[in-house]
Amino acid sequence: MSPLFPALTDDTRAGRPALRFGDRSLTYAELAATTGTLAARLREAGRVAVWATPTLETAVGVVAALRAGVPVVPLNPKSGESELGHILKDSAPTLVLTARGIELPDALGKLERVDIDVQERRGSAPVSAPLPAADEPSPAAPALVVYTSGTTGPPKGAVIPRRAVATTLDALADAWQWTADDVLVHALPLFHVHGLILGILGPLRRGGSVRHLGRFDTGAVARELSAGATMLFGVPTMYHRIAEALPADPELAKALGRARLLVSGSAALPVHDHERIAAATGRRVIERYGMTETLMNTSVRADGEPRAGTVGVPLPGVELRLVEDDGTPLTAYDGESVGEIQVRGPNLFTEYLNRPDATAAAFTSDGWFRTGDMAVRDPDGYVRIVGRKATDLIKSGGYKIGAGEIENALLEHPGVREAAVTGEPDPDLGERVVAWIVPADPQSPPAAEELSTHVATRLSPHKRPRIVHHLSSLPRNDMGKIMKRALRTADTDD
Incomplete structure (x- = not known):
């Protein structure tokens, strides 16, 4: 060599x-x-x-x-x-x-x-x-x-x-x-x-x-x-x-x-x-x-x-x-x-x-x-990552949902500065989609129903968040990656 x-x-x-x-x-x-x-x-x-x-x-x-x-x-x-x-x-x-x-x-x-x-x-x-x-x-x-x-x-x-x-x-x-x-x-x-x-x-x-x-x-x-x-x-x-x-x-x-x-x-x-x-x-x-x-x-x-x-x-x-x-x-x-x-x-x-x-x-x-x-x-070989298997793959209502595409949709809303998406157990769906939001204006955060509709119209209805939490910031590591396991114990502004 x-x-x-x-x-x-x-x-x-x-x-x-x-x-x-x-x-x-x-x-x-x-x-x-x-x-x-x-x-x-x-x-x-x-x-x-x-x-x-x-x-x-x-x-x-x-x-x-x-x-x-x-x-x-x-x-x-x-x-x-x-x-x-x-x-x-x-x-x-x-x-x-x-x-x-x-x-x-x-x-x-x-x-x-x-x-x-x-x-x-x-x-x-x-x-x-x-x-x-x-x-x-x-x-x-x-x-x-x-x-x-x-x-x-x-x-x-x-x-x-x-x-x-x-x-x-x-x-x-x-x-x-x-x-x-x-x-x-x-x-x-x-x-x-x-x-x-x-x-x-x-x-x-x-x-x-x-x-x-x-x-x-x-x-x-x-x-x-x-x-x-x-x-x-x-x-x-x-x-x-x-x-x-x-x-x-x-x-x-x-x-x-x-x-x-x-x-x-x-x-x-x-x-x-x-x-x-x-x-x-x-x-x-x-x-x-x-x-x-x-x-x-x-x-x-x-x-x-x-x-x-x-x-x-x-x-x-x-x-x-x-x-x-x-x-x-x-x-x-x-x-x-x-x-x-x-x-x-x-x-x-x-x-x-x-x-x-x-x-x-x-x-x-x-x-x-x-x-x-x-x-x-994609058919031409391009790869689009939807998340980690352990933290970003949500199985809801028989669908495999990647957290990443929902996060991108949420970030297109003018009232959202940062976004993270996780899944949590749901007795009916298996898992439900949960959104963690840092609002652009903390005094006037977008309503959960507004964000849910926003996602449903851009992606598919089954990908809409069922629960929305508001945070002052998202927990990140030295490389800027969101530490999703830490969200479970995060202090929300709800």
Whole structure:
């Protein structure tokens, strides 16, 4: 297998910008030298943890470990004591890489600490020599151990092989026409697949550059896109803030209109926000679909139809099918029949660390990964996700209903700012549809009957909410995903 980052050993790219965080940056020559020095130190380290703050040091630490062939465990700096303790015990790293001067939690006190020394040499000297060919790890060797969110128990460590990183990034390059000329802007955290693998490793594999904003700000997005950046990665919460800001910010609209590609992921982007952004900028946001365990599975292609509410078509090398509850594959792709997504391909993780039981349960006997996501598929192959099997599939009156399409319909109502939909037991229907609403005007929330009629006229009568709760905000995680299990204990304004 070729190196993950061929540009680090390419003298023609030595003086080109690679990484920029705020006012700190590294060229490819500087990144190659800095990571080469650190990689030499890490060669015999075993697994290494990285305290994944949104800094230049985090990016350098991860790249250095990957160059050394050492598996990386990115640590969320916001992890609670119990979760962090579980991850450290489970993954057993030998040391932790961090930026100098950062105070680490007590749970990390027993690990050797290595402060990453990033020296911005501001030069374009020849890049460091490639690692010896004999030492290039095999495609199956672990690259990262990324922990899942732990919504159904303690977080599980998904072991992601080098093959999966390379094939996913190359498939996205094909789908997005991603080249060394692209400059990516993002402000995502660096402890998960979207922000780290796609947002940092993706540009470096292409030989392009990334500008990380540190924290999301619409003004900073406008500044970078106006200064030559070509791509923006974000999550729905970020794009919602962009949509809200656009009417009063013509410079933001102009900057977004210059972008070659606007990409949203990690959760579904409401159709309402899609349309508001497109109307103001002339640019369509495209969505892709992936998971920690699978990296990326599908995407709307840069040369395809940017159809709002869908996650596009399977990426090159990815097999995707929808199955019934009993595992029987759906044969009719009619845009209506709901099934669970199963995928197979070189983009998949190897195992859950120390969890052979969970690993075996996650796969079918013929090697398909059970994603737990429910979707419909159009005749032309486009996939539209309707929700998680555990929390978003509602079986009501003999129908399979996806929460996502009801949420999109609710968001089209002018009195709704945010919406979530769940199911709850019903003695007659099996489950009834429940809507959780953040009103646009808390003093005058839309009535339940009004919202029910609104949904019934846009979708089908059996999809209308039977109960409506009003909230001041929806519970979300770091990636902006709504935590639906927390809604059961949420304080409502009813």
